[in-house]
Amino acid sequence: MTILNSYRLTAAALLLFAASNAFAQPGAADPAIPGGNSSLYKENYQASKTPDGAWDRVAHISQPIPWQYIRETDILWKKRVWRELDTREKQNVGFRYAGDEYSGGGMFIEILIDALKKGKIKAYKTFDESFTTVMSKDDIMEIVSGKTDTTVITDPITGAEQVKVVKRDFDPTTITKYRIKEDWIFDRNQGQMVVRICGLAPVKDIYGDDMVYRGSQAMFWLYYPDIRGLLAQYEVYNPQNDIARYTWDEFFESRQFSSKITKVSNAFGTDFKEHLSPMESLYESQHTAEEIFNKEHDMWVY
Numbered sequence: 650m651t652i653l654n655s656y657r658l659t660a661a662a663l664l665l666f667a668a669s670n671a672f673a674q675p676g677a678a679d680p681a682i683p684g685g686n687s688s689l690y691k692e693n694y695q696a697s698k699t700p701d702g703a704w705d706r707v708a709h710i711s712q713p714i715p716w717q718y719i720r721e722t723d724i725l726w727k728k729r730v731w732r733e734l735d736t737r738e739k740q741n742v743g744f745r746y747a748g749d750e751y752s753g754g755g756m757f758i759e760i761l762i763d764a765l766k767k768g769k770i771k772a773y774k775t776f777d778e779s780f781t782t783v784m785s786k787d788d789i790m791e792i793v794s795g796k797t798d799t800t801v802i803t804d805p806i807t808g809a810e811q812v813k814v815v816k817r818d819f820d821p822t823t824i825t826k827y828r829i830k831e832d833w834i835f836d837r838n839q840g841q842m843v844v845r846i847c848g849l850a851p852v853k854d855i856y857g858d859d860m861v862y863r864g865s866q867a868m869f870w871l872y873y874p875d876i877r878g879l880l881a882q883y884e885v886y887n888p889q890n891d892i893a894r895y896t897w898d899e900f901f902e903s904r905q906f907s908s909k910i911t912k913v914s915n916a917f918g919t920d921f922k923e924h925l926s927p928m929e930s931l932y933e934s935q936h937t938a939e940e941i942f943n944k945e946h947d948m949w950v951y
Contacts, residue, residue, distance in 0.1 A: 713877040723838040731912035732829040740907035746886035758824045772869035826852035842945040846873040910934040
């Protein structure tokens, strides 16, 4: 056997060994395969002990990209805008996704509440929208804890009646809307319109004892720049492609949600619904969105 043939056999053996490793599926006992996402927050969620699929799934966790600094002297135009995001719209289905081990094991509101309970982020009271009053842990627990009711129970043996206190657990499905406060800015240094989300507030549906809808109420305000690091640790469900998921930070920064404008900064501090009908408010929302969209072009023209 010549030296050239020996080299050829050695090269072929190496190629076969590499190919076998490339197509081999990792086993359940492989210690290198994680048992789930390290950011899984639900203790009672059972994460997969083996790769749940045809490949080794890697969580799409990242760090938030820092915002480019904006100098006040470079701001030629600015408008504060309030939006309302309805989780029941098709484009916002990620907010109502029950969750898996890569999205934290629960819905978006449960991620926020878990972080509040653990002191990772701060919440602010809703009597104003300027983040003036930080909520204590007791305040948060009072909001997220279910109501306490009393019911009369009859003992089937003795027939005696006793009053039992029953506590309703927090129902994440009652969070059907989110309020967003943001600034639209034309930065002449960047030469473009820039949007910065300032605050995020979950809105809870209120039901009476007869389970009749009574209205809605904001639970708390979150200062968005402070929670970006948390949002970058959890993925958003993508109904179009399971492998192409955003983190929640990427979801908000790339404006993947659907919403409508409910208020813009004005002299009286009123929103659209205070002086317009629901249909007129929707038209005004669309008109305001078009004005903001065209403002960037107008700044270049004039």
